[in-house]
Amino acid sequence: MSPRGVVRAALEKGLDLIGVCDHNSAENVLAVKRAAERHGLLVLGGMEVASSEEAHFLVFFDLDDDLLRFQELVYGHLSGTNDEKAFGQQVVADEDDGVTGFSDRLLIGASSLPAQTIIDAAHAGTGEGLVVAAHVDREAFSIIGQLGFIPEGLSLDAVEVSEHTTAEEARERFPDCRNYPVITGSDAHAPEDIGKRHTCFIMEDASVGEIKKALAGRDGRKAVC
Amino acid sequence: MKLKDLVREFGLEVKAGAGLLDRDVTGGYVSDLMSDVLAHAVDGNVWVTLHIHQNIVAVAAHKGLAGIILVQGRQPEKDTVAKAAEEGIPVMVSAFPAFELVGRLYKAGIRGA
Numbered sequence: 001m002s003p004r005g006v007v008r009a010a011l012e013k014g015l016d017l018i019g020v021c022d023h024n025s026a027e028n029v030l031a032v033k034r035a036a037e038r039h040g041l042l043v044l045g046g047m048e049v050a051s052s053e054e055a056h057f058l059v060f061f062d063l064d065d066d067l068l069r070f071q072e073l074v075y076g077h078l079s080g081t082n083d084e085k086a087f088g089q090q091v092v093a094d095e096d097d098g099v100t101g102f103s104d105r106l107l108i109g110a111s112s113l114p115a116q117t118i119i120d121a122a123h124a125g126t127g128e129g130l131v132v133a134a135h136v137d138r139e140a141f142s143i144i145g146q147l148g149f150i151p152e153g154l155s156l157d158a159v160e161v162s163e164h165t166t167a168e169e170a171r172e173r174f175p176d177c178r179n180y181p182v183i184t185g186s187d188a189h190a191p192e193d194i195g196k197r198h199t200c201f202i203m204e205d206a207s208v209g210e211i212k213k214a215l216a217g218r219d220g221r222k223a224v225c
Numbered sequence: 226m227k228l229k230d231l232v233r234e235f236g237l238e239v240k241a242g243a244g245l246l247d248r249d250v251t252g253g254y255v256s257d258l259m260s261d262v263l264a265h266a267v268d269g270n271v272w273v274t275l276h277i278h279q280n281i282v283a284v285a286a287h288k289g290l291a292g293i294i295l296v297q298g299r300q301p302e303k304d305t306v307a308k309a310a311e312e313g314i315p316v317m318v319s320a321f322p323a324f325e326l327v328g329r330l331y332k333a334g335i336r337g338a
Contacts (some may be wrong), residue, residue: 054258080263086287086312108283110260140278 002097003028003035005191010041013195017041017206019185021048021058024078024107026071027092030064034095042206048134049074050110051118055143056134058160058185059122062208066125073121077113080106115143119155128209132158135187136174137165150176158215158223160185163197167225181215184225199225226250226334228292228315231271235319235329237294241306242315248291253335255327259284266290267338273323273330277301282308282316292316296323 010018020032020043029045036043045067046060061067082090082104090103113121122129136159139145143154150156158181161170167182186196202222203210214221229246232239239246251269256262257276266272268289274281277299285293292315295301301309301316309316319326 050260054260083287086283106263108259108280109263110258140276140280 003031003093003095004097006032007035007041009191009194015195019044019046021046023048024074026067031093031095049118051115052112053146054110055146056141057118058132058134060130060208061125063127066127074111077111080109082106130157130208132160134160135162137161137170144174156180158183162187237317237319240301240316241309245315250291252338253330279304279308282312282314285314286312294319296326
């Protein structure tokens with residue numbers, strides 16, 4: 001998926017706001033933000049980081065500097081070199097879909113950072129940070145799939161369910177989901193999947209801070225899915 | 226020992242790579258963490274796991290593993306079978322849970338790493 005392709009697909013689906021999360025990397029986020037700006041599409045910059053438990057977490061920041069600092073932390077806890085034949089090319093692009101480089105890190109792997117460390121780091125930025133446990137209804141690479149439950153006290157801001165499950169079903173099937181706000185997302189890995197599922201946020205502006213208020217149902221903000 | 230010997234001896238169900246069972250097995254590795262397999266499995270090993278998603282094929286191809294055995298009768302996802310065929314990674318299914326299967330593999334002469 002290229003930055004312009006992502007923006008085009010999101011606009012076609014009528015989305016106002018998208019979150020961009022590459023696996024263990026944020027090197028394409030700023031390009032997508034710039035490509036989106038021209039069209040009035042709002043972008044939350046983030047990363048889908050794999051914890052040492054091999055569970056995926058979506059981490060978003062209001063400030064690009066916080067995101068880039070978080071990326072340094074993840075890169076410092078990621079080992080191995082990519083094998084393009086096995087795992088594909090890891091393109092770094094600019095906002096015009098030009099290829100500016102290739103990442104040679106083993107981004108498919110997991111970091112050695114435990115879930116709570118990731119959450120703490122995401123909440124320790126200069127600006128606001130948001131952590132969502134990804135696709136908790138899936139067996140592979142989700143906190144519930146890997147551990148069987150969500151550890152008590154894990155300070156997640158929300159849990160996300162995939163297109164296969166509704167929020168209501170998730171609360172029924174996985175009682176731990178009742179302790180957190182549940183959102184749905186498309187987990188799009190290809191342009192045609194963008195917008196397959198969405199969550200509607202009622203809020204003042206598109207920021208992590210506002211989303212956190214909406215998830216908590218504070219100050220008249222709401223999240224509906 | 227070759228993959229086909231394991232298939233015969235333990236009644237494994239071959240889901241992909243049926244034409245590649247002449248491969249020698251250098252040893253075995255059992256793990257359900259991809260990062261652990263990436264770090265510690267060795268070329269020619271047979272990998273025992275409960276994961277059925279297609280990432281297992283990419284990991285096995287990258288590490289040059291002889292094949293993958295899924296435990297407890299777990300069926301690989303459709304994408305996994307397709308990718309395994311494309312990458313030439315035999316995927317087999319055992320009815321045994323991991324502990325039982327690995328014990329039998331060890332008894333048959335397969336060793337760790």
